[in-house]
Amino acid sequence: MENLRKTMNKNIIISVxxxxxxxxIFLKPDATIKSIxxxxxxILIIMGSGPIVDLIRSEEKKLTFAIAPSIILYVIAFVLFFSPELLVSIIPILIGISLIMSSAYKLQNIYNIKKMGNVFNMWTLIITLIILVLGLLLIINPFGGALAITKVIGICLMVYSVLDIIDSYLLKRLTK
Structure with missing residues (x-):
């Protein structure tokens, strides 16, 4: 019983x-994205350092193609350091493409269901169209989309934490 209380206290601290x-994350989404x-x-520099360190340590000082991926990782890392907006624009575009493809598939399913004479769910159509529009918006305005996604993640973390604190508090009360 005492261990459960200690666990609940730790859980509350972690939730806070x-x-x-x-x-x-919610208040500073742009700084969060740049930090990421x-x-x-x-991480890319660390990953790319392995083959270079191996080359330096090896007795054969031959320049091999094994370090080519390291050089590519270094270039990507430096681009991210000096232009983090590039990452910010790529991720929302990929998410947007995924949402559009998923929506197109869902719309095709809705069409097939209707064509077979079955009744389709109107809510499915509405939500699918909303997702399609969101996908288009992410492609048209990737930075704004990234900021919005980051804010949603911040909100989800806060809501999850509050719910976790409430659960921990209730469990603590029940174990008295």
Missing amino acids: ITFLLGLI AIIIGI
Whole structure:
């Protein structure tokens, strides 16, 4: 029973930290996106360093094609460092394309259902059209889409944290 209370206390602390992280993400989506781009750049540099370190340590100092991926990773990392907006524009475009393709598939299904004489769900059509429009908006305005997605992630983290704190509080009360 005591272990459960300690776990609930830790859970509340983690939830408060998660809430604060969500709040920061919501209030500063552009800084969050740039930070993510820099972190990805650092990871790419670390990944690309392995083959170069191996080349330096090897007794044969032959320049091989094994370091070509490292050079590509370094170039991508430096692009992310100096132009994080590039990452910001690519991800929403990919999400937009995915949403459009999914919507087109769903619209085809709705058409086929109607063509076979069956009744289709009007809500499915409405939501599919909304998703289609959102996909188009992400492609037309990727940076705005990235900011909106980032804000939604921040809101989700905050809501999740509040629900987690409520659950922890209720469990603590029940274990008394």
